[in-house]
Amino acid sequence: xxLPFCVGCGCVTVLSxxxxxxxxxxxxxxxxxxFCSGIGCSAWIPSPYLExxxxxxxxxxxxxxxxxxxxxxxxxxVVVFGGDGDIAGIGLSHLIHASRRNLxxxxxxxxNMIYGMTGGQVAPTTPLGTKTTTTPYGSFEYPLxxxxxxxxxxASYVARWTTAHGEQLKxxxxxxxxxxxxxFIEAASPCPTAYGRRAGFKDVAEMLQWxxxxxxxxxxxxxxxxxxxNKKIVVGExxxxxIPTLTENIYKIVRGVGKGA
Amino acid sequence: MKTVRSNIEExxxxxxxxxPGTYFWQGNEACAEGAIVAGCRxxxxxxxxxxxxxxxxxxxxxxxAGGLVVQMEDEMASLGAVIGASWTGAKAMTAxxxxxxxxxxxxxxxxxxxxxxxxxxxxxxxxxxxxQATKCGQGDVMQARWGTHGDYASIALSPNSVQEMFDLxxxxxxxxxxxxxxxxxxxxxxxxxxxxxxxxxxxxxITLVERKKPTASNKAFxxxxxxxxxxxxxxxxNVAVTGSTHDEHGRRxxxxxxxxxxxxxxxxxxxxxxxxxxxxxxxxxxNDCDVGVISFGCTSRAxxxxxxxxxxxxxxxxxxxxxxxxxxxxxxxxDLAQMCKVIIVPEMNLKEVFYEVERVVHGTTSVxxxxxxxxxxxxxxxxxxxxxxxxxx
Numbered sequence: 001x002x003l004p005f006c007v008g009c010g011c012v013t014v015l016s017x018x019x020x021x022x023x024x025x026x027x028x029x030x031x032x033x034x035f036c037s038g039i040g041c042s043a044w045i046p047s048p049y050l051e052x053x054x055x056x057x058x059x060x061x062x063x064x065x066x067x068x069x070x071x072x073x074x075x076x077x078v079v080v081f082g083g084d085g086d087i088a089g090i091g092l093s094h095l096i097h098a099s100r101r102n103l104x105x106x107x108x109x110x111x112n113m114i115y116g117m118t119g120g121q122v123a124p125t126t127p128l129g130t131k132t133t134t135t136p137y138g139s140f141e142y143p144l145x146x147x148x149x150x151x152x153x154x155a156s157y158v159a160r161w162t163t164a165h166g167e168q169l170k171x172x173x174x175x176x177x178x179x180x181x182x183x184f185i186e187a188a189s190p191c192p193t194a195y196g197r198r199a200g201f202k203d204v205a206e207m208l209q210w211x212x213x214x215x216x217x218x219x220x221x222x223x224x225x226x227x228x229x230n231k232k233i234v235v236g237e238x239x240x241x242x243i244p245t246l247t248e249n250i251y252k253i254v255r256g257v258g259k260g261a
Numbered sequence: 262m263k264t265v266r267s268n269i270e271e272x273x274x275x276x277x278x279x280x281p282g283t284y285f286w287q288g289n290e291a292c293a294e295g296a297i298v299a300g301c302r303x304x305x306x307x308x309x310x311x312x313x314x315x316x317x318x319x320x321x322x323x324x325x326a327g328g329l330v331v332q333m334e335d336e337m338a339s340l341g342a343v344i345g346a347s348w349t350g351a352k353a354m355t356a357x358x359x360x361x362x363x364x365x366x367x368x369x370x371x372x373x374x375x376x377x378x379x380x381x382x383x384x385x386x387x388x389x390x391x392x393q394a395t396k397c398g399q400g401d402v403m404q405a406r407w408g409t410h411g412d413y414a415s416i417a418l419s420p421n422s423v424q425e426m427f428d429l430x431x432x433x434x435x436x437x438x439x440x441x442x443x444x445x446x447x448x449x450x451x452x453x454x455x456x457x458x459x460x461x462x463x464x465x466x467i468t469l470v471e472r473k474k475p476t477a478s479n480k481a482f483x484x485x486x487x488x489x490x491x492x493x494x495x496x497x498x499n500v501a502v503t504g505s506t507h508d509e510h511g512r513r514x515x516x517x518x519x520x521x522x523x524x525x526x527x528x529x530x531x532x533x534x535x536x537x538x539x540x541x542x543x544x545x546x547x548n549d550c551d552v553g554v555i556s557f558g559c560t561s562r563a564x565x566x567x568x569x570x571x572x573x574x575x576x577x578x579x580x581x582x583x584x585x586x587x588x589x590x591x592x593x594x595x596d597l598a599q600m601c602k603v604i605i606v607p608e609m610n611l612k613e614v615f616y617e618v619e620r621v622v623h624g625t626t627s628v629x630x631x632x633x634x635x636x637x638x639x640x641x642x643x644x645x646x647x648x649x650x651x652x653x654x
Contacts, residue, residue: 053494056503064338068345
C-alpha cells in the first residue's frame, strides 16, 4: 500500500517516528489509541492507513471531537494530528482552550508553514515576505509562534522539533503520549511541493539542511539577539510538568455529586 | 400523583432518577429532564438565549445521573464534542438557538455524513442574525432541513407544550439511535420559556431505543441497505470515520462516482424511505372540513382556540399539527387538501412551511399564509379566525 504523501514530505518522518515511539512504549498494536484529525496533508498521518480507531473530522475541529472522546473514554490514549493551518489557523481557539483545560490528549502539529493540500496558500505560520499562491508579491503578516502560545495557554508538555531531528521527535512523542495532561508537539516539516518550490528551495535535502542550520536550542536562544532569533527555529522541551487534568477535575466533581446530594 | 415544585433543593433530591409524577416545569427544564430519562450522558453546549436554561439545568442534574456536562468555547466545539462522545457509544446532546445552529452547520453535515446519532435542540428566536435575542420566532424551519451543504435528509421535531419538550426530546434520542442520524428538536422561545404542568410517566411506559451494535466479525459500518450497526471506538473495531465520501467500511473513496452515489442516496433514503415510520402529527376534523390549517410549535396553541371559535360560527376546520416538521408529512397534507378548498398556514416567519405545503398540494388547493414576525405577540386565535372566515367567503 502506498501512502499518499509527496516524495520528501515531512509527514512520513512524523508517522514513522510516532509508530516507533508507540512500539518502544510497549504497545503491540494501536488498540488503546483513538486518533482524531482534521483536514490537510498531516491529517492523513493517522487516517485512514493506521489499523486503529480514527475520526477524520472537519477542518480545525479535531480537538473538540477529541475532547468528547477523551471525556467519555478517559482510559484511551487520544492523539490528534494536524497541520499548522488546521490546528493553529481555523482550529486555534480549540487548541488554546484544550491547553487551558489541560485536556489529557496529545496533539502533534506538523508545521510546514503553508496550506499544503490546497496548493500552497499563506498560513498563520508562514515567515514574513514569503511568496505563496495567495501572497504572490510576498506575505505581509507576521507568523505565529504556536509553541509559545500553547505554553502560555497552560499545557503540561510542550516541545518543538523539526523532522530533521527524528530521534528527538520520537522521544518527545513518547513523552507526549505518556504525559498526564495536555501534550503538544510542534514538528517543523518540509513541504517541497507547496512551500519549498516557491520559497526558493531546490529540493527537500536543502530544506532539511535549512532546518538543521537554523535550529537553536532553548539555551542557545537566550544568547542570541531578538533580530537573529526571528530567523531561527527554537527547538527543545519547553514545558514538562504535572498538574490535575481536565478528566480528573471533572470526574472528581461528578463522582462527588453521584455519591452525595 | 406527586406534585413537586421545581426548586433547587427538590431537584437535587431526585438524583439520577426522574420520578414519575406531575410537575410544573419550564419547557427548557422539561427538555433537559427528557434527555436524562432518554439516557443522555453527555452534554456540551454554549450559552445562548433562549436555550441556556437547558445547559444550566443539565449541569446540575446530569452529573447526578452519572453524566458529564461541559461548556465548550463555541457552538462548533460543542457539536464536535457531542460527536466525539457519541462515537464512544454515549447518547449525547447539545442545545442552542438560531445563531448557534448556524455555526453548527458544518458539523451537522459531518454528523449526517458519518451517521453519528446525536440530538441538537434549536430553541428558535427571531432572526436572521442576532435578531431579537429574547423574542420568539419560527424561522429556522428550512435551516433544519437544508442548513448544511449537499444532499441529505433530516429529522426535526416540533414540540408545542412543556409536555412535548419532555416527550419529543426522548423521541429525538430514539430516532437518533434508530436511524443513526442527528435529530433536531426544533423548539421555540415561547414553548421553551413557558411553564406548564407536565406528567412524567413510570419508566415501564417509556420506550427507549439503543443503537444496533456490530458483532465481532462485522466490518461494514456505514450506509447500507438498512441502518448499519454502529461500533464504538476503543472496542477493537478499528473504525475509520470520515466526512469524505466512503464505502461501507469507512474507506475513503472520493474518486469513484458510483461510491458517492450509493453513499449519498443511502443517507437520503435512510430517512425518506422510512418517512412513514418517522412522521408524527396530530389531526382533527380531517374528514369533515371546509378549511384546513397546518401549524406547528407555539403557533399551534392559538390554532386550537381558533378552531373552537370558528366552530361556533358554523365553519368546520380540519387541522394538522406537525410534531415532525422534517420529514414533511406529505401524505397527511395531501389528504387534507382533498377535503378543503383552502389550507391556511400560520407561522412566525415569512413563509417556510407554507412553501412545503404549496409544493405538496401541487396546485389542487389554495394555500394561504398567515405570517407574523416581531416576536412579541403570537398569531392570535382571533386573527386566525378572521383569516379562516375570510377564506370561506
